Amino acid sequence: MQKLLKITEQTIWQIFGRVIVSAASLVSLGLITRNYDKLEVGAFTLAQTYLAMFFIIADLGLNAYVLKKVKDDPSQVNKLFNGRLYWSIILAFIACILVLVLPIGGGLLKLAVFLGAFTIISNGVFTSVSLIFQKELKYQLSIAAQTVGSIVMVFSLIFLISLKVSVSLLLICYSIGWFANNLVSLIFVNKFYHFKLLKPDYKYFFNLIKKVWPISATLILNVIYFRFDAFILATTRGLAETAIYNLSYALFQTALFLPAFIMNSYYPIILKELSNKVLLFRQLRIAFIIMIVLAAFGTILTFVLSEDIVNLITGGGFDGSVESIKILSLSFPAFFGTALLMWLYVSLGKYKVLVWIYLTGLLVNVFANFIFTPSYSYIATSWITVFSEYLILLLQIVLLFRR
Known part of the structure; x- marks a missing residue:
């Protein structure tokens, strides 16, 4: 307690x-x-x-x-x-x-x-x-x-x-x-x-990177697949449409701090419970359910309030951002779930598995954006973000319990 x-x-x-x-x-x-x-x-x-x-x-x-x-x-x-x-x-x-x-x-x-x-x-x-x-x-x-x-x-x-x-x-x-x-x-x-x-101490710093390179690679892959879409959008559709998408993404991102903060506080506790796997997974199961419920509530709230919030911030003229953020909010459950499972993988030392998971997510995301973004702009970019994050969550769950 x-x-x-x-x-x-x-x-x-x-x-x-x-x-x-x-x-x-x-x-x-x-x-x-x-x-x-x-x-x-x-x-x-x-x-x-x-x-x-x-x-x-x-x-x-x-x-x-x-x-x-x-x-x-x-x-x-x-x-x-x-x-x-x-x-x-x-x-x-x-x-x-x-x-x-x-x-x-x-x-x-x-x-x-x-x-x-x-x-x-x-x-x-x-x-x-x-x-x-x-x-x-x-x-x-x-x-x-x-x-x-x-x-x-x-x-x-x-x-x-x-x-x-x-x-x-x-x-x-x-x-x-x-x-x-x-x-x-x-x-x-x-x-x-x-x-x-x-x-x-260059020797210490580079030895440190050698020891944790899988998690370093995971974070780098994560951020590339997370935001590389904005550069594809800017290249194929121009800065004006990039502004619409980036505004919606900035609003969407304000909700993503919650799972990160929970895990920042929870991570030291995870380290202490690693010796008792039964207790660890029981606590994580409860945390996972809580996060999914919070995420679902966030999605509902976004659909209700997004138009008013976008207009309040911009004063109007960014209607496309409203549609984009509604689509992005559908990925809240996936983002909340992957935040929890990522730190579990880190705690269990399964760094290389994380690299393969996020590399797969990156390749799928970039390929899909190159195919669909030139024709369907930020709407495609938004849907691809949702699909990619659920793919990451699915891979995390499947590979976590693989024997």
């Missing part, structure tokens, strides 16, 4: 904080859609999608592995911090170079990526610091830092929009917000751990 209360407490803190962060994101999106045309909104949201892919590459899922080793060797936290910091800096440069050869978005996309590349580094720092918050079950401190960063971002965004600057320059606001986030989180984490900026 004590464990359940602790998980509940941490999840509530995360939900509370995420509501604030999501509200800030939606306010920002509303400000942008109301002050810029669809082509500009498309370029801006595509830049955000592009940068977010590098967030995952900087993450690599290393926290989950190191968390299990911290008790015996606390120094691994600082080694990870420094290794990921320098890795994130390299990724920021790669992002700036790679965007130059992308055949979409034009100057708006390229400038936006240049100005937002700092967020890759900041996200890497925050990911490393979050390991300590997760270990200590102090997510309220992590959420407080994110809240400060979000508030700073929104007010700086309001200021720049009032100056009627190019939409690309608005990525500066996100860099400023992430800087504030890092500053506050580093202050808070000092109560539990003292990070030191040192020369990176």
Whole structure:
């Protein structure tokens, strides 16, 4: 009962904080859609999608592995911090170079990526610091830092929009917000751990990647199949239709934090229960049912409220986003279920199985988008997202119980 209360407490803190962060994101999106045309909104949201892919590459899922080793060797936290910091800096440069050869978005996309590349580094720092918050079950401190960063971002965004600057320059606001986030989180984490900026231990960092490469590959495959569709849509249908889809996806994504937060709080408990498989699977069965029920409720709520929410945020003109988000919401049960089962696979050490599952999902998703998106635009993209996630869930369930 004590464990359940602790998980509940941490999840509530995360939900509370995420509501604030999501509200800030939606306010920002509303400000942008109301002050810029669809082509500009498309370029801006595509830049955000592009940068977010590098967030995952900087993450690599290393926290989950190191968390299990911290008790015996606390120094691994600082080694990870420094290794990921320098890795994130390299990724920021790669992002700036790679965007130059992308055949979409034009100057708006390229400038936006240049100005937002700092967020890759900041996200890497925050990911490393979050390991300590997760270990200590102090997510309220992590959420407080994110809240400060979000508030700073929104007010700086309001200021720049009032100056009627190019939409690309608005990525500066996100860099400023992430800087504030890092500053506050580093202050808070000092109560539990003292990070030191040192020369990176390359041998340790690359050995760490070798040990967890299957989960790293899974995360990278996941994010590619998760958002590569936006680039196919932009290439085949243009930035205006990409703006419609990215808006619906941004709204859809605000609900996906719940299973992730539940599992962030639940993962340390899973590690402790691994020795008792009967108890572990009994608890997971209950958690799975709860998640599916929550997901079904989310789908119903989306169908009822989506039109009003889209119009409230954008002020009108994004009717296509309403249809798109309704379709996407049908995948809530699959997304909630896969979040739970993914961490179970991680806990059981079945990393390579996850790689094959998500590689299959990626290939099916990309192939389907290349076939159907040029003709059916964001409607096809939305349905393909739904189908792909249910495919992932089915593969997870079948392979989990395969002897």
